[in-house]
Amino acid sequence: MPPDAEALAEADIEAVAEQVFVALADPSRRAILAALASGGPATATDLADRLPITRQAIAKHLALLAEVGLVTPEPGERRRVRYRLRSAPMQVAQQFLAALARDWDGPLGALKDHLDRSAHGPATTPHPSSPGAT
Amino acid sequence: MAFPDRIERTVELAHPPAKVWAALTTAEGLGAWFGNEAAIDLRPGGSARMRWSEEGYTAHMQVERVEEPAVFGFTWHIFGLPEDDPRRTYVEFTLEPAGAGTRLTVTESGFAQLPDDLYRKAYDGNTDGWAKELGELAAYLDAA
Numbered sequence: 001m002p003p004d005a006e007a008l009a010e011a012d013i014e015a016v017a018e019q020v021f022v023a024l025a026d027p028s029r030r031a032i033l034a035a036l037a038s039g040g041p042a043t044a045t046d047l048a049d050r051l052p053i054t055r056q057a058i059a060k061h062l063a064l065l066a067e068v069g070l071v072t073p074e075p076g077e078r079r080r081v082r083y084r085l086r087s088a089p090m091q092v093a094q095q096f097l098a099a100l101a102r103d104w105d106g107p108l109g110a111l112k113d114h115l116d117r118s119a120h121g122p123a124t125t126p127h128p129s130s131p132g133a134t
Numbered sequence: 135m136a137f138p139d140r141i142e143r144t145v146e147l148a149h150p151p152a153k154v155w156a157a158l159t160t161a162e163g164l165g166a167w168f169g170n171e172a173a174i175d176l177r178p179g180g181s182a183r184m185r186w187s188e189e190g191y192t193a194h195m196q197v198e199r200v201e202e203p204a205v206f207g208f209t210w211h212i213f214g215l216p217e218d219d220p221r222r223t224y225v226e227f228t229l230e231p232a233g234a235g236t237r238l239t240v241t242e243s244g245f246a247q248l249p250d251d252l253y254r255k256a257y258d259g260n261t262d263g264w265a266k267e268l269g270e271l272a273a274y275l276d277a278a
Binding site: 094097098101102105107108114116118119 | 148149
């Protein structure tokens with residue numbers, strides 16, 4: 001990828017992640033995405049049966065989610081539109097979270113403790129007569 | 135505000151580099167402070183794994199740099215991404231003598247990488263995924 005395209009891609013990645021986080025910040029949209037993730041593609045009517053949200057509100061949220069590319073509309077039975085969750089934007093967002101979820105402070109603290117423990121042994125009192133550590 | 139591609143930490147340890155090196159690069163050392171159980175083939179290209187028994191998680195690593203007792207580097211899977219995701223981050227430990235002890239720096243980089251195929255998948259609005267996989271399974275079963 002040429003540098004310009006790369007910079008553009010980076011900005012786009014940021015935008016994709018932001019759309020995921022914005023979508024997830026709303027409890028109704030979170031419930032809709034969760035229902036699509038667990039149960040697979042569904043129509044607005046299917047979702048209204050399963051969630052404590054009105055069909056109208058669900059249709060509005062689905063339209064918004066489709067607009068930003070988090071769900072894809074596709075033809076369903078009886079000419080109803082079904083919505084499918086798109087996993088790729090979620091994976092982009094997940095990658096952003098990976099840097100925040102990585103904990104090095106805990107392991108480095110454990111390393112320090114491990115080295116101190118093995119240097120001093122299990123005894124808590126000093127042993128002046130014990131063989132010197134090499 | 136961009137998320138970080140790279141994480142860096144430095145700690146001062148009151149132990150000589152040789153001792154720190156052993157804690158970082160042997161199965162016994164890694165199993166004592168990092169995971170609960172470890173195995174390592176300490177050479178560039180060698181594989182290593184660490185297991186956290188409580189979490190039931192095993193990390194598979196590939197050793198990249200072995201410069202005793204100064205640099206130890208490996209790559210591993212990005213935690214939280216699907217197992218089959220090809221992306222890996224690079225972890226490098228650098229040991230510098232500091233008085234009688236060691237200054238240990240760990241850097242982990244590659245969190246912001248994005249291969250072309252995922253880039254494409256994230257934007258082109260395709261409807262691949264489980265439906266496609268299940269379709270392939272159905273086709274495979276039909277053919278069998």
